[in-house]
Amino acid sequence: MKRGEAILVPLGAMIAGLLVFGLFCAALGLNPLAVYASIYKAGFGSWYSWQNTLVRASPLLLCGLCTAIPARAGMIVIGNEGAVVAGGLGAATVGLATLSLPPVLSLTIMALSAMVCGGIWIAFGAALQHYRGVSAVISGLLLNYLAVALMNQLIEGPLRDPSSFNSPASYPLTPDHRLAYFAGTHIHHGLIFGAVACVLAWFLIDRTTFGFAMKIAGGNVRAARLAGLPVGRLVVIAGFLGGACAGLAGMIEVAAVHGRANESLNAGYGYSGILVAFLARQNPLVIVLVSLLTGGLLASGGVLQREHDLPDATIAVLQGILFLFILLSDTLYGRLPFFRSRTPEPKPHAIAA
């Protein structure tokens, strides 16, 4: 694939998506330019809004990887939301149990616990697809519902803080057991987790034999089997790694943003992560860029509500439109005239003539 094409096609799709969103706003009687301006201002207009964007980008980086890593092994994962919730619950449970330990140790255990919970959550779906032929898309969505049910059961049951009346929540973590912030900002250290995870994922996929084996298994299962690769194990491990990332996103939401497990765990970062991965064409380094963009979009939800009286689901509509255009843009690869190869194609009938 040509490099220019790989950049221009998704970019074109995003612009087309934004234009259609503008039409949607115009149909509602709003000035599309004013709406774009509000989104830009809320997401990227000032250092303050950049901070909001970065806070939202942290879980997006990790949720994008949850889809992108298994995608290399040929598995479409969309159970990100469930893995975020599972990871958040794992982190909260372990975190509350280790409040007597030193904070660094407790946070490490929380992160590991979240990664294991999220990892198992996704690996289970991957294993079901590989060994039992159960569609990972369906099982992933079902597991999302189960994760939310489990969360509600826990935060209204054994983990419930009796002082949380209206919206049930777990007991809070003590302030010293929460993830720290960068000095002078409200950006938490979870951003480092996300950025490091993306670089590690890129290294794993592009620079290791494991990543190469994963790509073969994802490209052609029969060829991978002939080459003696353990396809099943590769797929399940890829699922586990992806899920571990999403689980970690749950952990940072608990340990940095909310300080406890509550319904905000189920705020849609998992679903946005699917969009991030598809927009980035499953490339971990591009995910960094796309997460910033998507984080900015998510950060603008409140402003759209205040300035244009649009419901917060407006950003969900925009995400949906973007997704449709990214999908449609797939048909353009190799079909745009200015990316066709310059050298004339060999004529098959030249010899016969």
Added chain:
Amino acid sequence: MQSQPETLGLWGIAVALAGGAMRGSIPYMFVSLGECLTEKSGKINLGMEVILLMGAVTAFGVSDVTGSPWLGVLAAALVGMTLGALHAWLTQQPSVNDVAAGIAMIIFGSGLAFFFGKRFVAPMAPQLPLIDLGSWSSAGAIRSALRISPLFFIGIALAFALHWIFTRTSWGLKVRAAGDDPQAARALGINVNRVRFIAITIGGALAAIGGAHLTLYFPGIWSEGISGGQGLMAVALVIFAQWSPRRCLAAALLFGGAQALGPSLQSLGVNGYYHLFNASPYLLTLGVMIATCTPHRRLAGMPGALGRK
């Protein structure tokens, strides 16, 4: 409400469960029939969950504004058709596969449903009239348990009609041919793309009617979680029903019953694990999928070219 099961005993619980199964089965029935038609033509529509949601919000809005619940059902069907047509068009583009298109539709449709849903603050829309099946009984509990939406009977009729269409009409044969072997169907002069387009579009309309039931039946309110994965489970249910409309009917009743189990237990005073009992349909679906799917041989009744261009 609490004293019903005690005064009526086991018989009362059975009637309550049966009534609950009949009521709860309606969304499953319509979505699984819609998905059955879609998949028979060789295409998968994973976005049924959001078609259900859009059907629910459309029916609510139209019924609320016009005062006529049947107009709500009609509008829901039209919206379902539109979404089905969009899915059909997407999946017929080169290098777009059914699963990715389904995911895109899920994200797009749920955003749209939540967006429009926010505007409906009315507490209740006019509901569909009910049919009394329990008028023979003098017990109020039985009579209220057997007040069934007319959509239930329409759904049953539809299942048999669909079976008849598949087995007895030339269009049904075309749908099955497109789903089993599109190459051979094309060789016979069948316009595979058009047949599939029509099948997916009608399938979307059916699913949306199931959504209309969610908001036009007691308690008749709109909330973002109203579909609760029923559209998704109905898609899984088609595999279990081996792509047979009549089996879809039976499976829908089973799932409706499973859904009625949580509230029934709660009315008996078992509510310690409320959320987990309410999750039982998801567990049931997952269990059914694990039991029926297999990676090696083709599944019984599966269209030969399912998910392929």
